[in-house]
Amino acid sequence: MRNYISFILFSIVFIWGGCAKDDASVSESNTGQGGSLAQFSIVENYLYVVDNEDLKVFDITQTNQPTLINEQQVGFGIETLFRHKDHLFIGSESGMFIYNISNKAQPVFISDYQHIESCDPVVANDSVAFVTLRSGRQCRFTNDLNVLDVLDISDINNPQPIGSYFFDNPHGLGLVDSMLVVCDGESGFRVLNAKNPQQLEFVAEISGLHVNDVIPQGNRIMLVGPENLYQYDLSNPYDPQLISTIDILNF
């Protein structure tokens, strides 16, 4: 009988513990998802916003009343914001900044990766960050560098470049499991297998479209260009399948 009671008590605690985690994931599913060019990011009851030089934190526990609770200067020419677990990756004209948000109300600067000035959206997983750099006056300084940089962030305090891959004019990017999708402006998009971060493998290339950013949703990717919205099925990453295309200008 005592064993029975212990078992029941143990089960209750175990299930409770499980439910606590579920609460977090429920609130996650009530938020949408931006592309890698986003300047907003929602994490549970906090809204992170970047604006040219600053990172701001709004408390959105009361969803319809965002309240500014933290503000700090990050750098200059801040372009993009990406969150992975307890870290924010901020892309700017001068480099990538990594902040820790274990305390969500108060981001703490961890490290940065500086490079020559150009725009850089960034996405990351547990151990690797992927950054694109492209030429073009919008990125303030003209340069001819059009690359995807791969950074080892297994030691988050010390990002280490481990690879660089040439593109035509890379813009936004996204991760579908270990597959990396890179929008290459007027050159379409490319899919790379990033299972071995030391050596990415080009697995697919779709040209004939002009795309600037991508949102992965499960096995599907949504790509946006100046004139079109495309959706592809990436169940077989070696052979992306077009689901739909909208000519938005005439839509």
Next chain:
Amino acid sequence: MRDDGAIHRSLLKKIYKKDNLMKKILLLVGLLGFFACNQNDEVDTVINGLKPVYATLPELQNIYAGPPIATESLGKIYAKPPYIYLNDGLKGVHVVDNSDPSNPVKVGFIHIPANTDIAIKDNIMYADNGPDLIAIDISDPMNVEVVSRATNTYDVTNRAYPILADGVYFECVDPTKGFVIGWEETSLENPKCRR
């Protein structure tokens, strides 16, 4: 004492009394000299570029949902099933019903002047609106309502340029003229700003 002015006048009299050919040559040289000296100073640089479209405060803060409109210049993308939101210029977001991804349908447009980005939690859309961050209730995407406004979140002087425009010349923004809610093509004379 010699009077240089008198010598000058006497020279001119001599030239004047010379034959017509001489006068014509002198006239031609004079005209060429005149044009040569002025050629590089008088011509303006005229370039195709953009100029800001200004709005008053009430116009800037006029947030509303309407029927679908034509797309002009797409920017960022945001997805919250079943919808995809596509930012357009500095006007707001197209609302696309993506319940069937093989057949996405534009169902409306949420007008948010000067907007560049959004994020959504539950039924609240957060959006930048000029210097402010606003929260918009989108429970009914065809009938939205601003429910709060965090004023002066953004320093608009940092955003006084056309986005997604490589190498373009533009008329510099003059904040005394109002809030920038768009950019339009124009001919610019000696433009001072370039992106």
